[in-house]
Structure formats: C-alpha cells, structure tokens
Amino acid sequence: MSLTVFFSAPFVWDEYRDLLPQKLAEAGIDADVVTEAPDPSVVDYIIYAPSAPLQDFTPFTHCKAVLGLWAGVERIVGNTTLTQPLCRMVDNSLTEGMVEWVTGHSLRHHLGMDRHIINSDRVWDPTCPPLARERKVTMLGMGALGTACAKALAALNFNVVGWSRTEKNVEGIPTFHGQDGLQTALHGADIVVTLLPKTPETENILNAEHLALLKPGAFVLNPGRGPLIDDAALLAALDSGQIGHATLDVFRIEPLPQDHPFWAHPRVTVTPHIAADTRATGAVKVLIENIRRAEAGEPLLHLVDRARGY
Structure with missing residues (x-):
C-alpha cells in the first residue's frame, strides 16, 4: 500500500518537486507526495517548515511523524495540536x-x-x-x-x-x-x-x-x-x-x-539569515531515512524533546 507524504511548505516546493519522489522511489519506498491534503486522515507523514500555512495538526490522525525542514523548531514545538512525533533537520550541508x-x-x-x-x-x-x-x-x-x-x-x-x-x-x-x-x-x-x-x-x-x-x-x-x-x-x-x-x-x-x-x-x-540553509539534496536523504525508520519500527533521527524545546 502506498504511503501519503504531505509536503506542506509550498514556498520551497520547487526545490523538492522532482527530487523527493525520485529519491523515495530509489529507496524502494512507495509513496505519493502531495502538496494538498484533501483527506488529512490518510496522510502518513508531514514534511514541514515552521512558516508553512499548516498550523492545526488535529485532523492528521494517521500521521506517524512530522519531519521538519529546518534545524529550528521553536515556532512549532509549543503547538498544542501537534501530538505526532516531531523531528528537526540535522544535515551535513547545514x-x-x-x-x-x-x-x-x-x-x-x-x-x-x-x-x-x-x-x-x-x-x-x-x-x-x-x-x-x-x-x-x-x-x-x-x-x-x-x-x-x-x-x-x-x-x-x-x-x-x-x-x-x-x-x-x-x-x-x-x-x-x-x-x-x-x-x-x-x-x-x-x-x-x-x-x-x-x-x-x-x-x-x-x-x-x-x-x-x-x-x-x-x-x-x-x-x-x-x-x-x-x-x-x-x-x-x-x-x-x-x-x-x-x-x-x-x-x-x-x-x-x-x-x-x-x-x-x-x-x-x-546578513539575511543565510548562515546555514537547508539544501534539498541533503535534506531529502534525512527525510527519507526517517520515513524508512518509522516504517521499520526503528527510532527516529533527531527527535525533538518537547520538554527541552529542541
């Protein structure tokens, strides 16, 4: 059965449009990548950036993890609707x-x-x-x-x-x-x-x-x-x-x-917040590895500790 991955950061979608589906397929993960979630209850994973329009995670009842594109999570970690595991981005390019x-x-x-x-x-x-x-x-x-x-x-x-x-x-x-x-x-x-x-x-x-x-x-x-x-x-x-x-x-x-x-x-x-930017080529590897881990029942990488805030 195909997974549904909701890419909820439209402002960087062009960087991932071709790369993410390609790399998922190469990793042997059968997944549909969507930029809209007409039925949130079928979404398996959310790829997220804190400034994305998505702020209410309540409808995503089947979501196994929210996978951040940025290292910082302070704008999402306190969101009371977010009950799913949250992972921040840690990547060599950053x-x-x-x-x-x-x-x-x-x-x-x-x-x-x-x-x-x-x-x-x-x-x-x-x-x-x-x-x-x-x-x-x-x-x-x-x-x-x-x-x-x-x-x-x-x-x-x-x-x-x-x-x-x-x-x-x-x-x-x-x-x-x-x-x-x-x-x-x-x-x-x-x-x-x-x-x-x-x-x-x-x-x-x-x-x-x-x-x-x-x-x-x-x-x-x-x-x-x-x-x-x-x-x-x-x-x-x-x-x-x-x-x-x-x-x-x-x-x-x-x-x-x-x-x-x-x-x-x-x-x-x-300087205009350019010290460390998320590069799609590196980020995709981290995203896919966490999806693989979740599907295999293995511990997620870079899991956020809600009590500590990061």
Whole structure:
C-alpha cells in the first residue's frame, strides 16, 4: 500500500518537486507526495517548515511523524495540536554552511579586515593583529552546529571554549555549563558565537550583565536565534565600545524592519539569515531515512524533546 507524504511548505516546493519522489522511489519506498491534503486522515507523514500555512495538526490522525525542514523548531514545538512525533533537520550541508559562515566572520574580525577593505582615506596602518591562539572564542551552544564550529576554529589555533546548558564533554574544547560556567566561559572573550536554541532559559542570554564580561572591544556573532540577544543591551554596548562589532544573521522579526537601528549602526553587520540553509539534496536523504525508520519500527533521527524545546 502506498504511503501519503504531505509536503506542506509550498514556498520551497520547487526545490523538492522532482527530487523527493525520485529519491523515495530509489529507496524502494512507495509513496505519493502531495502538496494538498484533501483527506488529512490518510496522510502518513508531514514534511514541514515552521512558516508553512499548516498550523492545526488535529485532523492528521494517521500521521506517524512530522519531519521538519529546518534545524529550528521553536515556532512549532509549543503547538498544542501537534501530538505526532516531531523531528528537526540535522544535515551535513547545514553544518558545513554554518562552519563556513562562523569561520569567515571570525577571521574577518580577528584579522581586522574591515580596516583595510573600508579605507577610503588611504590610511597606512601597519597594525598587526594578534595570533589566533591569543584570541579567546566562546561558543554558546555545543550541539552539532556549535561543536563543529568550535572544532573548526580550534583547528585554526583559536583558544576556543564552549558553554552548554547541560554538561558535555567535547574532546579538545573545554566546555562549561550552568550559570557559573557561563560567566567563566564569557569572561575576557574576544569573540562570542551564539548557537543555542531559543528557549525560555536562553532568551536574552547575551544581556547587559553578560556583555560586560567580555573583553572590551569584543566581537559578537549571532547565527543562532534572534532572541538570544537583548537588542537594547547590545546597542548600548556597541555605542560604549564594550562591543567592537556585531555580525548578526538572525533577528526577532524577519525580515529585519527597515527602521531597525541595526541597519544604520556603523558597528553592526546584517546578513539575511543565510548562515546555514537547508539544501534539498541533503535534506531529502534525512527525510527519507526517517520515513524508512518509522516504517521499520526503528527510532527516529533527531527527535525533538518537547520538554527541552529542541
């Protein structure tokens, strides 16, 4: 009997229209992929993105799993109609993109590249940057993405430390946890990268108190979630010079409103949520593997813990 897979993210359907049915067939999975569900009770799997029109999962009584296309699930995890297992997207292409973005912007600030690229006054400034081993980089969030980025920066000889909400052991990266560990991890940091999920515990984790712990003139990179940073506190720290520059890829409201002060601030770089994008070629492999697992009665990959929020 053929499975019914409801692809409920119409804005990216063109990327999957041919690829998903083709790869399902190659995997030996007999499935009809539909973009409308006239009878929700016959749907076996839902492929989902948080901004999709689908918000009420109640009619999908036969659905075995909701398979996310994005790593973030904060906009769906609290949906009370969602009783089906929820899986988030973890894919090598997401990791690779994030590592490239974090490494590139870390090196940009470490080397002071802006000083040379934006030099219309033709100032001859032979100031040499410190070596990477003299820079403390704090990675807030040591999940799959944070750990990969931390290891990439450590491979470049940065002095990398990590922080996680729960205790973790990462080879070669000293990793702290808890409130006391957070202060230790942030103290004197030259660069801070935020790669935490958005939860009540992580919202505004970079507030005035924590920004003050960084080395004066430190750099902040946020490719994680917009609400991880207290915007007002960050702007104040930028104006005072406590923060030398902030490179931000995610925001509380997206697209970032045209009148938001981040756009005009000389010490802020805005990138349009491009640090890590879901590539269809990689995502399809994860989606199909989870469908195969569910049909075989095996544990699902990347199952969301509703209590933790990710």
